[in-house]
Amino acid sequence: MDKSLQVVIVHLLIHIGLIFFIFPTNIIDSTTVAHWIPILLGFLLHWILIFIYTKGLSRFESQNLLDIYLQFGKPVAVIFLLPLFIYMFMVTSVTIRAYAETISLVFLSNTPLWAIILLTLLISAYITSLGVQALFRTGVLMALIFFPLIAFVLCMSFQNVDWHYISPFWNSHFSFLTDPDYLESSFAFFGGFMYLGFIQPKIRYNRKKVVWGSLVLLPFFLMAVYIPVFTFGQETASQFHFPFIVAVDTIDITWLMFDRITMFFLLCTVTFVMLFTALTAWVNVEILRRCLPKSIRTSYIVIGLSLLTFIMGINIPDWRDVDFLFGLNAWMRLYVYLTIPSSIFILGWISRRKAAAAT
Structure with missing residues (x-):
């Protein structure tokens, strides 16, 4: 049964959960004008990598990434999957720690960070333990409940924008x-x-639907950066740790019964982050299932990974260390997300050539 719609929805949700917090700060700090240029270049690379990755995977319709690499030998599998496992583990730990601090800053200032991390991790671990089928169904349910609220907040966030901040529109320096x-x-x-x-x-899933469906993310990337820039200006927006959250906090809706619309936006996006961490943890569980004896239950692997993630998360002292780990992890991210899609594409091409030669 084709489940392309579920895959596209989950793909959109997990990226929306990642876009509106640290990403605006990164783009605003990396350039002072024409922010659309770095956004468009990054998104173009995102789209090309998905195209290459899914194109290579389409040559192995009945196999997953583990099966593909293992059929070309264990050394090949180790070269590509070990860095992927390390990256996925690090990104889960740092992401949960970063978003726990965001939650604490916005509306749970008296709650200890370890409690927020633990709660977030328990929910993500529970979703992971349900399996990939339930995980995608959960994503569809989240979209039905929370996406209308996200759309409402994004529409209202244009309330205080000043369109004059769009100039200068071009930057000749890259x-x-x-x-x-x-x-x-x-x-x-x-x-x-x-x-x-x-x-x-x-x-x-139909790879073309995922590739073209990912184009829906481009307006979200642009709004995440330009709404705070249009609201405060480049100089002021660059002073905030979470410029988009601050911009949303300036929204004044007199007819709404709730004082702070930021709380609803944060709760919605945090659920998407939980989905992202659950999906990332599930990938690591799948890798470990191939490495560990079959007698070890999947639930034990989930518990063990969650415990290690919690230990790493609570041992990150402050935001400075979170930022350092994000920067450190970026180099491994480049290796993983450039080499794996390209290697799968090349292996798919080799496999197709061999099949054509055999006939």
């Missing part, structure tokens, strides 16, 4: 390409689509 902040922004661009190689053949 110095942002070597800026560490722009490198960190790659987390939102292509930090969340590696799961596409693990869900087949359990979940079948």
